[in-house]
Amino acid sequence: MKKGYKWSLIGLGVLIFIGITYFIAHAYFKNKMEYYEVAQKGQMVGYWELVQWNDEMKKQNKINPWPFNYQWFGIYEDGRFYSYMANEKADIGATQLEKLFNSAQGNITYTYDQGLMKVKYTDFPNIKEVWAVTVVTKKTEKNGVEFLPGDLIMSIANEKGETVYYRHLRKVS
Numbered sequence: 001m002k003k004g005y006k007w008s009l010i011g012l013g014v015l016i017f018i019g020i021t022y023f024i025a026h027a028y029f030k031n032k033m034e035y036y037e038v039a040q041k042g043q044m045v046g047y048w049e050l051v052q053w054n055d056e057m058k059k060q061n062k063i064n065p066w067p068f069n070y071q072w073f074g075i076y077e078d079g080r081f082y083s084y085m086a087n088e089k090a091d092i093g094a095t096q097l098e099k100l101f102n103s104a105q106g107n108i109t110y111t112y113d114q115g116l117m118k119v120k121y122t123d124f125p126n127i128k129e130v131w132a133v134t135v136v137t138k139k140t141e142k143n144g145v146e147f148l149p150g151d152l153i154m155s156i157a158n159e160k161g162e163t164v165y166y167r168h169l170r171k172v173s
Contacts, residue, residue, distance in 0.1 A: 038115035039135040048169035056143040074101040
């Protein structure tokens with residue numbers, strides 16, 4: 001076999017491999033993206049409550065840095081970010097969250113660009129979080145948990161880029 005011909009076959013093989021990999025990846029992500037899209041900042045603004053996941057869905061999280069069962073958030077257009085967490089269930093609406101967050105000292109801010117929410121803590125300048133934020137666009141169910149249009153899915157990765165924690169939020173009215 002001639003040297004040039006051998007390299008042409010290797011090159012063709014590499015191109016075929018790349019092409020197959022692309023189409024598999026494209027099909028995989030197309031299926032995943034059928035139910036959500038990268039959130040726009042305006043879709044994030046408002047008051048949110050953590051959606052409770054069952055034990056099967058909780059396995060998605062490799063860590064749980066915020067172990068409170070009940071969590072509420074206020075995300076403001078101007079970059080303010082508030083949270084309230086508790087182990088006891090409470091019936092809290094948007095009006096109560098607005099009052100609570102407006103009376104609190106704001107020490108958490110965020111910036112948002114192209115699907116990434118960068119959170120900064122005034123009191124802890126060495127702590128920085130980067131969340132990928134998507135919004136559910138089509139009602140679906142996974143392992144017994146309902147995902148509704150408008151729900152936010154926030155995910156945080158470790159230093160290797162592996163997703164280690166998901167936060168599923170539903171808008172509070």
